[in-house]
Amino acid sequence: MSATISLHDVTKCYTIRGGADVVALNHVNLEIEAGAIHGIVGQSGAGKSTLIRCLTALEHPTEGEILVGGQNLSALSEKELRLERRQIGMVFQAANLFDARTALENVAYPLRITGVSKEEARAKATELLQVVGLRGRENSYPSQLSGGQRQRVGIARALAAKPSILLCDEPTSALDSETTRQVLALLQQIRDHFGVTIVIITHEMEVVRSICDSVSLLEHGQVIETGKIKDVVADPNSRLARELVPVPSINRDDIPKGHVVIDTAFTSHPGIPTGAELLSIASSFGADVAAGTFESLPNVQVGRLALTVEQGDAWNVIEAFRSRGFHAEVRS
Numbered sequence: 515m516s517a518t519i520s521l522h523d524v525t526k527c528y529t530i531r532g533g534a535d536v537v538a539l540n541h542v543n544l545e546i547e548a549g550a551i552h553g554i555v556g557q558s559g560a561g562k563s564t565l566i567r568c569l570t571a572l573e574h575p576t577e578g579e580i581l582v583g584g585q586n587l588s589a590l591s592e593k594e595l596r597l598e599r600r601q602i603g604m605v606f607q608a609a610n611l612f613d614a615r616t617a618l619e620n621v622a623y624p625l626r627i628t629g630v631s632k633e634e635a636r637a638k639a640t641e642l643l644q645v646v647g648l649r650g651r652e653n654s655y656p657s658q659l660s661g662g663q664r665q666r667v668g669i670a671r672a673l674a675a676k677p678s679i680l681l682c683d684e685p686t687s688a689l690d691s692e693t694t695r696q697v698l699a700l701l702q703q704i705r706d707h708f709g710v711t712i713v714i715i716t717h718e719m720e721v722v723r724s725i726c727d728s729v730s731l732l733e734h735g736q737v738i739e740t741g742k743i744k745d746v747v748a749d750p751n752s753r754l755a756r757e758l759v760p761v762p763s764i765n766r767d768d769i770p771k772g773h774v775v776i777d778t779a780f781t782s783h784p785g786i787p788t789g790a791e792l793l794s795i796a797s798s799f800g801a802d803v804a805a806g807t808f809e810s811l812p813n814v815q816v817g818r819l820a821l822t823v824e825q826g827d828a829w830n831v832i833e834a835f836r837s838r839g840f841h842a843e844v845r846s
């Protein structure tokens with residue numbers, strides 16, 4: 515079961531003793547589709563953790579409302595909130611497991627506290643450990659597991675109460691790149707299999723590139739950009755697009771005398787060879803490809819080519835690209 519998440523004009527202020535208010539979230543509007551994997555990126559202090567705490571209803575917005583699956587969190591009583599929180603699974607940077615409990619006991623714990631019988635909780639926990647690829651490690655203690663395996667136990671535990679949303683706070687930042695890939699693949703599998711909506715806070719663009727369907731950029735408590743990855747990367751003015759697929763760097767010495775660099779960008783989908791069209795326009799002007807980057811993101815491929823052309827041709831080349839719907843600009 516998945517749920518839509520909507521934030522309407524959410525502001526969260528903290529009052530610091532003896533000081534001014536800190537505005538951690540400033541009129542945030544956000545829509546996350548049911549069943550999507552949504553990344554939230556932003557620098558330290560941007561308000562990412564505050565946003566997650568508001569989604570779990572551990573913090574209450576100072577203004578505005580948050581709807582999870584159409585349910586307005588601010589309108590719920592404490593008792594109703596306790597029930598609602600079961601719909602929300604949390605995965606942390608460090609898996610936050612109980613060291614004195616086995617993997618199985620860690621996963622069974624949230625079920626036991628909601629009154630599920632010992633046998634049923636163990637059976638469910640065994641099944642979930644299989645889902646996350648830890649069959650045979652049920653009786654291992656956290657200290658006997660690798661970082662990636664501990665994170666898998668954390669994910670299994672978060673799934674125990676059959677949540678409709680899974681909030682992941684920097685789930686891979688303590689892991690090496692191969693383990694990161696495996697944990698991200700697992701999260702994607704979980705979304706596909708259980709249909710949960712997943713929100714991932716991350717400072718790693720690689721996480722967004724590999725599994726997110728949509729993304730938001732937070733800055734000083736405000737949403738600066740938000741949208742589906744395929745729309746974000748198609749927007750030439752998007753900062754996120756440049757972070758997801760960086761402009762290729764060129765050594766200044768490699769630019770022939772009297773030439774300028776033109777940056778172009780294209781998005782393409784399987785079966786539509788947009789890159790070939792761009793290259794053919796470039797070659798018709800005798801433009802040379804000086805550098806390029808290409809990224810295959812979920813549902814869309816993005817390319818950036820840096821071309822060198824004779825200064826006198828630059829404007830004609832740009833016009834030709836723009837008339838065919840490509841982004842093109844002279845690099846300053």
Ligand SMILES: Nc1ncnc2c1ncn2[C@@H]1O[C@H](COP(=O)(O)OP(=O)(O)OP(=O)(O)O)[C@@H](O)[C@H]1O
Binds near residue numbers: 528536556557562563
């Ligand atoms: N309990 C609190 N009391 C006062 N100020 C707070 C509190 N929690 C967060 N803040 C402030 O709110 C702002 C946003 O903090 P938040 O932790 O949400 O940012 P973040 O994007 O998660 O940062 P990081 O990536 O470093 O964890 C910061 O200025 C922070 O100092």
